[in-house]
Amino acid sequence: MNTQDIIALDKKYYMNTFGDRLPVVFEYGHKSTLYDKEGKAYTDFLGGIAVNVLGYGHPNHIEAILTQAKKLIHCSNLFYIESQAELARLLVQNSFGDRVFFANSGAEANEGAIKLARKYFRDMGMNKYKIITTDNSFHGRTLTTLAATGQKKYQIPFLPLPPGFITVPFNDLEAIKKVIDDETCAIMIELIQGEGGIIEADYEYVKSLEKLCREREILLIIDEVQTGMGRTGKLFAYQHYDILPDIITLAKGLGGGVPISAVIAREPVASAFDPGSHGSTFGGNPLACSAGIAVLSTILDEGLIDRCAGLGDYFKAKLNALKDMYGFIKEIRGKGLMLGMELDPSVSGKEIVNIALSRGYIINCTGCNTLRFAPPLVITQEEIDKLICELDSIFNDISEV
Template structure:
């Protein structure tokens, strides 16, 4: 199809939720993209922080192709060799103990919020409040859009889920004033992305850790945009030395394949019991092949 046909057909049938550029892309190679008219572009967007190996990286293409010929999907009630390899690689790379795999960043944050709420509920039924930052972005499900500290994303979806409060990012005094025994978690981006690339002081993240410890609340870092070496370390929390209790990831960890998830420390892993959380497609064989290929390629190629 030529560019006009692609654009017209998409506009006719797709829900009008994206403000698209009038550009119809057909393929990519490395850091270059090509459109239906044969034009070449240098890709600075990387699929919104997703294509961590560029386009059509041979290691990733090979891994997904070979896995597709063997097994694309089965239920998580069974074990697969590629999932075993992928989760081991994730744990060794992130520095945590346990992982849950989903399909997107929103699902990753949704799972982290559920785990934090379950943790708080086990302490007492009133420990459910979640503190997030103004200008944050955590997803577009009802729960994660509520966690997002930007009213423009929430308008028209009221009533929103209860129990969320917002504080200015980097403001220690505001965070101290917001904390109480009813807080089950503080959810922060270690560097804000959607909100304008705001880098906090190490003091801010250290104090957030201390406040969570004081009030028996969980510290959750959303590393969906900052993860997978985008800041010069595997994950942004490693710059500050402040380790959260839960860390979410997505985007770049699959090199372009839809992947999300969260990692936790061992003591927190058993708050969820069998049946408390799950998903049909999370951790499928193709996704795990993409994860394993992406992480090992970044390591091997430095």
């Protein structure tokens, strides 16, 4: 099939939740480059939306998946699973946590974290069930994670949503203090709002949140679905803030494209998930966990975290240099290789995404007109330089119109 045939098939048979997608069908990838059906190359500055941390075709990733697929793809959680136990150990040894639960998507991990927080207090006979989240956040699209998501546009078509969620402005400690009561069980936040437009939580805000949680006996849940797995220049974004969360959730980068997500918690919270309280058919199956082990070990063994931090600083400085040249660039934000460039409303971010695509670069526009860059962690400085030149040329062209 050629690209047009595939698009026609999709339009006829696939539920149209993604609207008019970008009109490209990718055939294969290598490192940070994707190739479409017609053989055109694209440098990928989106990484499957922060998923493909090792890029495409990393030998460790492919080898782990092939080896496990030949042995055993799935066997059910009724049995002990070697790669599951091993990935859990690796995550615990490299984080604040004591125990891990595996699921399949970011929303599912967050749903698990919410259930865990509520059950922890229920087990102690306490009526604490309310979760405070922030405006402009994104926590997923199940009914409960939509209730946690602080964006009305996603919620309205699906009302009523499960009760017990309160959203307050981001980076506003006083707003949180005002809504906390004896029924509050957790605060759940992203440390860099991803879908919301790459908006960073302030250091002092997060430190104070941690303190407040301890004082009021509230759990701190960090949604690291997008920020985790080295993306921000630390393995987990909470490590930038010198805090100890109670629960974090991971997804996107964890399997490097193989669906797997995780809830990591410290004791005694983790023990609230006791036999029968939670589960998943696919969660943490042998194949997904083998992919996860390959991703995490490669990140650690190949020094991808420091690489991400260094290249991220370099990339951010280059984006800031563009900001100095073009008045319609409002702000550059983010950490590591999770960066955003907010544009003035007079310029269409979506149009820039389309032009960049036609010139062989994959970027994305999210939040309020913010270009988002989340490339594989194996992206090179040369590829960053080439993108910056291309953006300069695109910005120059649109300034002249």
